[in-house]
Amino acid sequence: MANRIEAARQILRTDVDRTSAALQVFPRNAMGITPDSVKVSPEFKTAKAAFDRAFAQLRNFNSAYKPERRKRA
Secondary structure (H helix, E strand, O other): OHHHHHHHHHHHHHHHHHHHHHHOOOOOOOOOOOOHHHHOOHHHHHHHHHHHHHHHHHHHHHHHOOOOOOOOO
16 A cells, blocks of 8 residues: 555656756746746746646645654654
């Protein structure tokens, strides 16, 4: 059971990583912030929506299936 949960979590993490990488291709200013002119573009909005969906799915999964943490001795 734990292996299936971790496999599902890894699939969600991969999706988050993939959608995050898609956001990294957009230009940023010297402070590392995406300019408003880029944020209004349909391409950015589509990529941002995909990332937000993937991250929300991972967050919801993690709240339902909390990762096991080792207890300190």
